[in-house]
Amino acid sequence: MNKxxxxxxxxxxxxxxxxxxxxxxxxxxxxxxxxxxxxxxxFEVSEDSIRRDLRELAGxxxxxxxxxxxxxxxxxxxxLKQRRVEHTARKQALARKAATLVRQGxxxxxxxxxxxxxxxxxLPERCGLTVVTNAPDxxxxxxxxEGFEIQLIGGRVDPRIGGAVGAxxxxxxxxIRADLCFPGACALDLxxxxxxxxxxxxxxxxxxxxxxxxxxxxxxxxKLGTVATHRxxxxxxxxxxxxxxxxxxxxxxAYAARDVAVHRADVAVD
Amino acid sequence: MNKxxxxxxxxxxxxxxxxxxxxxxxxxxxxxxxxxxxxxxxFEVSEDSIRRDLRELAGxxxxxxxxxxxxxxxxxxxxLKQRRVEHTARKQALARKAATLVRQGxxxxxxxxxxxxxxxxxLPERCGLTVVTNAPDxxxxxxxxEGFEIQLIGGRVDPRIGGAVGAxxxxxxxxIRADLCFPGACALDLxxxxxxxxxxxxxxxxxxxxxxxxxxxxxxxxKLGTVATHRxxxxxxxxxxxxxxxxxxxxxxAYAARDVAVHRADVAVD
DNA sequence: CACTCATTTGCACGTTTATGCATGTTTGTA
DNA sequence: TACAAACATGCATAAACGTGCAAATGAGTG
Numbered sequence: 001m002n003k004x005x006x007x008x009x010x011x012x013x014x015x016x017x018x019x020x021x022x023x024x025x026x027x028x029x030x031x032x033x034x035x036x037x038x039x040x041x042x043f044e045v046s047e048d049s050i051r052r053d054l055r056e057l058a059g060x061x062x063x064x065x066x067x068x069x070x071x072x073x074x075x076x077x078x079x080l081k082q083r084r085v086e087h088t089a090r091k092q093a094l095a096r097k098a099a100t101l102v103r104q105g106x107x108x109x110x111x112x113x114x115x116x117x118x119x120x121x122x123l124p125e126r127c128g129l130t131v132v133t134n135a136p137d138x139x140x141x142x143x144x145x146e147g148f149e150i151q152l153i154g155g156r157v158d159p160r161i162g163g164a165v166g167a168x169x170x171x172x173x174x175x176i177r178a179d180l181c182f183p184g185a186c187a188l189d190l191x192x193x194x195x196x197x198x199x200x201x202x203x204x205x206x207x208x209x210x211x212x213x214x215x216x217x218x219x220x221x222x223k224l225g226t227v228a229t230h231r232x233x234x235x236x237x238x239x240x241x242x243x244x245x246x247x248x249x250x251x252x253x254a255y256a257a258r259d260v261a262v263h264r265a266d267v268a269v270d
Numbered sequence: 271m272n273k274x275x276x277x278x279x280x281x282x283x284x285x286x287x288x289x290x291x292x293x294x295x296x297x298x299x300x301x302x303x304x305x306x307x308x309x310x311x312x313f314e315v316s317e318d319s320i321r322r323d324l325r326e327l328a329g330x331x332x333x334x335x336x337x338x339x340x341x342x343x344x345x346x347x348x349x350l351k352q353r354r355v356e357h358t359a360r361k362q363a364l365a366r367k368a369a370t371l372v373r374q375g376x377x378x379x380x381x382x383x384x385x386x387x388x389x390x391x392x393l394p395e396r397c398g399l400t401v402v403t404n405a406p407d408x409x410x411x412x413x414x415x416e417g418f419e420i421q422l423i424g425g426r427v428d429p430r431i432g433g434a435v436g437a438x439x440x441x442x443x444x445x446i447r448a449d450l451c452f453p454g455a456c457a458l459d460l461x462x463x464x465x466x467x468x469x470x471x472x473x474x475x476x477x478x479x480x481x482x483x484x485x486x487x488x489x490x491x492x493k494l495g496t497v498a499t500h501r502x503x504x505x506x507x508x509x510x511x512x513x514x515x516x517x518x519x520x521x522x523x524a525y526a527a528r529d530v531a532v533h534r535a536d537v538a539v540d
Numbered sequence: 541c542a543c544t545c546a547t548t549t550g551c552a553c554g555t556t557t558a559t560g561c562a563t564g565t566t567t568g569t570a
Numbered sequence: 571t572a573c574a575a576a577c578a579t580g581c582a583t584a585a586a587c588g589t590g591c592a593a594a595t596g597a598g599t600g
Binding site: 157162 | 410412425
């Protein structure tokens with residue numbers, strides 16, 4: 001699989017140590033992770049030097065070292081909306097993996113929800129992406145960044161959901177054709193597929209799936225194997241499943257056996 | 271590998287120290303880095319001289335010295351993010367005064383902009399208010415609170431404005447009837463009335479005024495008495511004007527003489 | 541012209557930094 | 571539990587660095 005290669009050009013053959021560290025930080029932002037061996041090859045230095053760089057960057061609080069490379073630290077959030085961000089690190093790890101499903105120039109459909117806001121924040125900049133969403137927090141995650149076409153779906157906003165749902169929102173949605181959609185998952189199981197808690201909400205998610213070429217379900221582990229009240233879509237309509245690192249292989253294989261491409265996120269760092 | 275040699279001409283063999291430093295700065299901008307050894311070869315001086323130059327430039331804050339050469343120091347932050355945290359205390363004082371214009375059970379129309387987000391945050395809870403807005407940050411300011419009916423206006427989001435504008439947004443807006451609207455003001459003067467910077471933005475504000483029973487203009491002092499490029503509405507269509515505490519009485523009376531109710535905010539406390 | 545003063549430059553010296561390799565240890569996975 | 575990959579650490583080397591000093595240059599002055 002090719003790297004999207006966002007804004008960052010190719011690192012030059014000869015790079016000064018500090019310059020190299022800048023490149024690493026940039027790559028952390030655009031790719032969500034770095035692998036020591038890859039960096040060593042690209043900069044044409046030994047892995048020892050790369051490790052030294054990562055150690056220094058981690059000391060400055062610019063990344064978190066992990067076995068094999070490094071990950072970006074969870075970005076600081078404003079204290080006002082801190083309540084809404086639980087499990088930030090885990091969701092960012094999920095989001096980074098989900099962002100790798102995206103291709104240049106695609107039209108994305110992103111649902112409301114904190115996990116989906118994290119996905120929006122993890123999307124590569126300047127790739128000609130169009131993001132259609134009913135969620136204000138998804139828009140805000142994109143506003144500070146560059147190179148996105150943003151289309152907002154209007155309608156009555158349900159405060160429990162944090163986005164527009166209802167008849168008007170569905171009607172607006174049906175004028176859209178998207179390449180890939182991320183319907184927020186309330187629950188997911190092998191037999192029933194994707195579920196939602198609320199009637200209006202589920203109808204909106206259902207519409208999302210219908211107007212999208214592909215559907216990617218991104219779930220935290222606590223939602224796997226559970227059911228809810230309103231059915232959204234069967235597994236046959238789901239092409240991608242992004243799960244956390246701690247999901248066991250048996251579960252992953254079970255979904256893979258139903259023709260769902262399972263993507264496993266990296267370990268989360270706090 | 272050949273040097274791209276972008277805009278900068280070839281450094282001549284004989285160059286005065288200051289001249290040399292200018293070239294170095296130019297090269298920093300175009301190449302993003304300079305290597306001491308390369309510079310020494312091109313200017314045909316010793317690396318010691320180049321190092322002296324770099325030391326001086328770094329002292330003037332024109333570059334950052336690194337082992338092997340120098341790098342340009344990072345500049346600029348996102349203008350929108352910056353705008354959002356400017357003059358918070360003053361805007362809160364304005365917003366509190368603006369919130370006193372609201373009556374129970376009204377339908378409010380709130381534009382995008384940091385001042386308007388502050389107004390939303392200052393609205394009284396549980397008064398049966400309906401808030402219609404095209405701005406995600408206004409919605410977020412209301413989501414954590416209770417007793418609001420929120421209606422989101424969709425459409426293409428302009429990142430500079432931070433809200434939906436354009437034909438679709440205007441069309442959605444025209445299905446609404448509001449009691450009071452708060453169009454974000456880019457400029458306000460006695461003759462021309464209310465102005466906006468952008469064409470699409472101004473058309474949307476214009477539509478806001480047309481579907482609202484009353485219009486309230488809330489402005490920070492720096493926008494008073496100035497004009498912009500696109501006209502939104504004349505003073506005859508503006509019923510309320512909320513200004514900061516430091517606006518002089520003559521100005522307030524001038525607006526009052528044109529049948530605009532002028533409301534003066536309390537002093538801001540930082 | 542002789543002299544001074546300021547500036548710039550290159551060189552020699554000792555110091556700091558970056559790097560790769562060898563060592564033994566830790567970590568993730570089967 | 572076993573094993574390989576990734577890791578930390580110490581060490582040697584080479585490059586880059588800072589500092590002090592002397593030579594060269596040029597402008598101003600008696």
